[in-house]
Structures are given as structure tokens and as C-alpha cells.
Amino acid sequence: MSVLQIPTRPVSVAGRLRWALADGWTVVRRNLAHLKSQPGQLIAELVFPAVMVLMFGYVFGSAIPIPGGGNYREYLMPGLFGMTAFTGVLATATVVAQDAGRGVMDRFRSMPMARSAVPFGQTGADIITGALAMAGMVVCGFAIGWRPHEGPARTMAAFGLLVLLRYAISWGGVLLGLMIKEETLDKLVPLIFPITMVSNSFVPTGGMPTWLRVIADWNPVSAIVAACRDLFGSPGTTGSAHLVWPLAHPVVATLLWSIVLLVLFVPASVHRYRTVDH
Amino acid sequence: MDDPEIAVWAEGLRKRFGRTEALRGLDLEVVRGTVCGLLGPNGAGKSTAVRVLTTLALPDAGRARVAGYDVVRDADEVRFRIGLAGQHASMDDRLSGRDNLRMFGRLYHLPERVARARADELLERFGLAHAADRIVKTYSGGMRRRVDLIASLIIAPPVLFLDEPTTGLDPRSRGEIWDTIRELVAGGTTVVLTTQYLDEADQLADRIAVVDHGRVIASGTPDELKATIGTRVDVVVRDVATLETAAMVLKSTTGAEPEIDRANRRVGVPVKGSVSFTDMVRELDQAGVTAEDVAMRRPTLDEVFLRLTGEPTAEEAAA
Ligand SMILES: Nc1ncnc2c1ncn2[C@@H]1O[C@H](COP(=O)(O)OP(=O)(O)OP(=O)(O)O)[C@@H](O)[C@H]1O
Ligand SMILES: [Mg+2]
Numbered sequence: 001m002s003v004l005q006i007p008t009r010p011v012s013v014a015g016r017l018r019w020a021l022a023d024g025w026t027v028v029r030r031n032l033a034h035l036k037s038q039p040g041q042l043i044a045e046l047v048f049p050a051v052m053v054l055m056f057g058y059v060f061g062s063a064i065p066i067p068g069g070g071n072y073r074e075y076l077m078p079g080l081f082g083m084t085a086f087t088g089v090l091a092t093a094t095v096v097a098q099d100a101g102r103g104v105m106d107r108f109r110s111m112p113m114a115r116s117a118v119p120f121g122q123t124g125a126d127i128i129t130g131a132l133a134m135a136g137m138v139v140c141g142f143a144i145g146w147r148p149h150e151g152p153a154r155t156m157a158a159f160g161l162l163v164l165l166r167y168a169i170s171w172g173g174v175l176l177g178l179m180i181k182e183e184t185l186d187k188l189v190p191l192i193f194p195i196t197m198v199s200n201s202f203v204p205t206g207g208m209p210t211w212l213r214v215i216a217d218w219n220p221v222s223a224i225v226a227a228c229r230d231l232f233g234s235p236g237t238t239g240s241a242h243l244v245w246p247l248a249h250p251v252v253a254t255l256l257w258s259i260v261l262l263v264l265f266v267p268a269s270v271h272r273y274r275t276v277d278h
Numbered sequence: 279m280d281d282p283e284i285a286v287w288a289e290g291l292r293k294r295f296g297r298t299e300a301l302r303g304l305d306l307e308v309v310r311g312t313v314c315g316l317l318g319p320n321g322a323g324k325s326t327a328v329r330v331l332t333t334l335a336l337p338d339a340g341r342a343r344v345a346g347y348d349v350v351r352d353a354d355e356v357r358f359r360i361g362l363a364g365q366h367a368s369m370d371d372r373l374s375g376r377d378n379l380r381m382f383g384r385l386y387h388l389p390e391r392v393a394r395a396r397a398d399e400l401l402e403r404f405g406l407a408h409a410a411d412r413i414v415k416t417y418s419g420g421m422r423r424r425v426d427l428i429a430s431l432i433i434a435p436p437v438l439f440l441d442e443p444t445t446g447l448d449p450r451s452r453g454e455i456w457d458t459i460r461e462l463v464a465g466g467t468t469v470v471l472t473t474q475y476l477d478e479a480d481q482l483a484d485r486i487a488v489v490d491h492g493r494v495i496a497s498g499t500p501d502e503l504k505a506t507i508g509t510r511v512d513v514v515v516r517d518v519a520t521l522e523t524a525a526m527v528l529k530s531t532t533g534a535e536p537e538i539d540r541a542n543r544r545v546g547v548p549v550k551g552s553v554s555f556t557d558m559v560r561e562l563d564q565a566g567v568t569a570e571d572v573a574m575r576r577p578t579l580d581e582v583f584l585r586l587t588g589e590p591t592a593e594e595a596a597a
Contacts, residue, residue, distance in 0.1 A: 004392070006386065023385060102370070107368035111382070
């Protein structure tokens with residue numbers, strides 16, 4: 001049997017960065033390869049948002065009036081985009097929690113692999129599956145009459161914001177997955193929907209009782225949804241007379257939320273990955 | 279301890295899980311290019327020791343160096359110098375065997391072409407080529423064990439840890455693994471292996487450390503360990519009625535308590551120090567015992583193991 005020597009450890013900062021990026025990319029490829037052996041998971045991720053679009057679009061569509069008038073389905077689409085960016089937290093957490101209990105993590109941890117490669121690879125793969133799910137929603141949205149009205153630049157900006165926020169949320173999912181067992185996670189599923197629904201995603205917050213409205217207005221879901229409505233030129237953006245700050249500046253607010261989440265969750269997740277099981 | 283000839287060195291390792299003390303002051307020293315076998319009953323702390331030495335678990339106390347680097351402080355350096363096949367399967371069971379090996383090859387930063395060729399070579403050599411493209415979840419227990427082992431053979435690390443490498447393998451696969459380990463050692467690799475098969479330790483290990491209750495309770499070459507419990511004399515009598523008489527003779531000549539095996543008409547006794555074989559035969563003869571077979575033999579490692587780990591600890595005796 002031929003003998004291959006173990007590589008030597010890179011010493012320069014650039015060398016280590018290149019090493020870590022290569023490892024991260026290997027993990028991305030692994031996570032995407034899982035979709036090949038479990039196509040059901042990808043289909044579920046694509047079908048769920050599509051079902052939401054059709055269900056909410058037609059079930060609620062006729063009953064909910066939009067401030068300033070307009071088509072409810074055009075109002076709804078940014079809400080669904082924003083909502084799926086958030087519910088991704090559970091998809092990520094579940095994959096990570098399943099992975100954490102698998103033997104392969106032990107092998108990863110005993111290999112000369114960048115410590116950050118597994119969480120970065122996981123979140124990297126999430127960007128790709130998240131973008132696919134979003135593409136599926138765009139197609140459904142077009143089918144029910146949603147259109148971006150503000151030109152390609154602002155449309156791309158909206159999707160850029162969605163991807164960024166989804167990425168930050170992914171890191172929250174990694175941390176959650178490393179801290180909570182898979183069985184416990186299943187019990188959290190019913191909680192995530194109220195959290196995303198107490199926002200402006202399905203209905204304007206103007207009609208809510210004051211205490212709920214305050215929560216809804218400051219919910220980060222509302223910021224991204226408002227930013228998307230702004231950038232797509234959807235109806236319902238000019239409803240309230242006195243908007244709270246995040247809704248008056250939704251793009252900046254979404255950027256800030258994303259940065260805050262990343263600053264909190266990236267180091268915490270990487271640290272947790274290194275030390276879990278010690 | 280900074281001796282470059284010492285590949286693995288541990289002193290006073292302690293590790294506690296809740297109320298279980300898995301390691302209670304484990305010491306170990308393995309010379310470069312040799313095989314050290316860790317033997318011990320279930321729950322002795324062998325796997326925990328391996329996990330600490332491979333940076334997977336942090337010790338609560340004590341120090342350890344592998345390939346010259348501290349397993350806590352320089353864990354990253356250690357990982358560049360070790361290979362590990364843990365006790366439990368550590369493959370991605372949702373990928374095929376081939377995809378697993380390619381992935382690990384990439385994580386060793388082999389060029390893509392080399393990583394692929396290496397995966398194919400190993401699958402071929404260890405008789406897994408036919409199953410290479412099935413996902414690992416569908417493998418039999420022995421196939422999983424094999425693919426797990428070959429993942430730790432993708433590169434030749436300076437120090438290789440194998441936790442029960444051949445458990446569940448058929449005799450042919452076991453022989454192949456033994457050959458591979460010998461090849462690696464000939465190439466300069468240091469191997470630490472745990473095993474429940476004492477013939478495996480006898481075959482492969484240069485030195486054996488017997489672990490019990492989280493500590494090394496005896497160590498040495500297989501021959502040295504066998505010598506500690508001395509040789510045995512076994513007498514097979516023709517007439518089962520003379521078995522008791524034979525036992526009394528053996529007791530008086532050796533001073534040890536004989537074990538009687540009535541079904542095989544055999545009586546055996548361990549011998550410490552020197553006892554004259556001819557005296558023993560003569561005394562049996564004088565007592566009227568006709569022996570079919572009188573044999574002096576060295577104990578097996580199994581007997582050494584049972585002897586060393588069979589005695590209750592002070593705490594157990596007190597309980
Ligand atoms: N992660 C853990 N959590 C709790 N207890 C543990 C853990 N790992 C090991 N132990 C305990 O530590 C002790 C030593 O376990 P270890 O796995 O090291 O034994 P071993 O010598 O490898 O046994 P075996 O021959 O059965 O593999 C056992 O009592 C075990 O229950
Ligand atoms: Mg074990």
C-alpha cells in the first residue's frame with residue numbers, strides 16, 4: 001500500500017485562511033450531497049413556501065384590506081419572503097442537532113481541519129438551499145400576480161437583504177442545534193410561527209392591540225418585510241402616520257439586525273462547536 | 279518527557295463524567311515506532327484515554343503529549359500528527375463509502391485527483407469496491423467498521439490510535455488489518471490500540487498496558503506480563519478417582535491451590551518461582567497416580583488478564 005504523508009500545518013495567516021476556506025467548501029459540498037441522498041428534504045424546503053404562497057394568497061387574499069389599497073397578494077409576498085428567512089432557523093438547527101449526535105463529528109474534530117469549517121460550511125450550504133427555496137417562491141409569486149415594480153437594482157437589493165438575513169439566522173440555527181437536542185427542537189416548531197406572524201408579514205400592524213403592535217413593530221421580521229415592500233414597490237408601505245424607527249428605515253434596520261445576529265452567533269457557534277462534548 | 283523517541287506520554291490523566299470517574303490518574307509512555315496495546319475490561323477507561331489523547335475530550339487533571347505536543351494547549355498541532363479510528367463508527371452515513379473517503383482526503387488537503395485515487399485504492403484493497411457507491415447507512419456492521427478504519431489510513435500519521443479496530447470483523451478482514459498495522463509500524467508509525475482480543479495484543483503489541491478502573495495496573499511486553507503470573511503445570515490422570523490425590527500432591531509440591539477439571543480429568547496449578555518438574559512426576563508416581571499427560575506451559579494472555587483485572591479494588595472490597 002502506498003503511503004501518503006499528512007500535510008504540514010500552514011504557518012502564515014493567508015495560508016491558514018486558505019486552509020479554512022478549503023475545509024469550509026468541503027463541508028458545503030458534503031451538506032449539498034446529503035440533498036442528493038435525501039431528495040425529500042429539498043422538496044420539503046421548496047414545497048412548503050409554495051404551499052404558503054397559494055394558501056395565504058387565496059385564503060386570506062380576499063378578506064384583508066391593505067392600507068392605501070392594492071392587491072393583497074402583492075402585499076403578502078414580501079411577508080412570506082421575510083417569514084421563510086426566519087423559519088430557516090429551525091431547518092438549520094435540526095440538521096446541526098442531527099449532525100452533532102453523529103459519529104462523523106468526532107472524526108472531523110480529530111482531523112487537522114479548521115475548527116470553524118463545520119459551522120461555516122453548514123451556513124454556506126444554507127445560503128444555497130435558501131436561495132433555491134426563494135427562487136421557488138418567486139416562481140409561485142409570479143404565478144399569483146406579484147411583481148417587483150422598482151427596477152432590477154432595487155429588486156436585487158431586496159433579495160440581497162433576504163439572503164444576508166437568512167445567513168445571519170442560519171448562525172442562530174447552528175448555535176441552537178449545538179445546544180438543544182433534536183427531540184427538544186421538534187417541540188419548538190409550533191413556537192416559531194407565532195413569532196414570525198406577530199409582525200407585519202400577513203396583516204398591517206395598525207389594527208393590533210397596542211402591546212402586540214409594539215412587539216410586532218420591533219420584530220426583526222417586520223423590518224425585513226418592510227424593506228422588501230419598499231424595494232419591490234409593493235402596496236401597504238404608506239399605512240401608518242407615525243412609524244417606529246425600524247419601520248421608517250427598514251433597510252438600515254435589517255442591515256443592523258443582520259450584523260447584530262452575526263456578531264452574536266458566529267463566535268458563539270464556533271466556540272460551542274469546538275468545546276461541545278469535551 | 280521532551281524525548282523525541284517518546285511518541286505518546288501521559289501522566290496522571292483524570293476524567294470524570296458526572297459521578298463516574300473514567301480516568302483516575304492514568305500514566306502511559308509509548309516509544310516511537312512501536313505498538314502499545316491497551317487492555318482492560320469494559321468500562322475500564324480505554325476509550326476515554328484514547329479520546330483525551332486525540333483531543334476529543336479535555337482531561338480534568340494530568341498532562342499528555344502526543345508527537346511532542348500537549349493535547350490541551352497545542353491540540354491543533356496534535357491533530358496534524360494523529361489518525362484515529364474510534365470505537366464507534368465515525369462516517370457520514372448519508373454519503374457513500376467512496377464519497378466519505380474522498381471528503382476525508384480533501385480535508386487532508388490532498389489534491390482532488392489524489393483524493394479520488396486514494397479512495398479507490400483503499401476500497402479495492404479492503405474489499406469494499408462492490409459497495410463503494412452505496413450510502414454507508416446500508417452497510418453491514420463489519421463493512422462499516424472497515425470503511426471507518428480505512429478512513430484513518432488515507433494518510434500515514436506519525437501516531438495512529440485505533441480503538442477496538444477489529445471488533446466485529448471476519449477473520450480474513452482482521453488479518454488484513456493486522457498486516458496493514460504492521461506495514462505502517464515498519465514505516466515508522468506509532469500505534470496505540472485497544473482491544474478485547476488478547477491474541478490481537480499478543481500478535482501486534484510490543485508493549486501492553488492493562489487498564490482497570492481508569493488506571494494502568496500493569497504494563498510490559500506480553501512475555502513480561504505472562505512471567506508475572508508464572509508458569510502452569512497441568513496433569514491429566516488416567517483414572518478420575520485419583521484426581522484428588524493428584525491435587526494433593528500438586529498442592530504439597532507447589533504450595534498453590536490446584537484447580538480441578540473433572541470432566542477432562544485434569545488438575546492444574548500455577549507455579550511461581552522454580553519447581554522441579556521431575557520431582558513432581560516422581561511424587562505423583564509414588565502416590566499411585568498414573569498420569570496420561572504432564573505439561574508445563576506458560577500462561578496465556580487471557581489468564582494474565584483475568585488474574586490482573588479479576589481482583590476487586592480496595593473500594594469494591596470495602597463496599
Ligand atoms: N460521555 C460519557 N458520559 C458519561 N459517562 C461516560 C462517558 N464516556 C465514558 N463514560 C464512562 O466512563 C467509564 C469508562 O468508559 P470507557 O468508554 O472509557 O471504557 P472502555 O474501557 O473503553 O470500555 P469498553 O471496553 O466497553 O469500550 C465508563 O464507566 C463509562 O460509563
Ligand atoms: Mg471503549
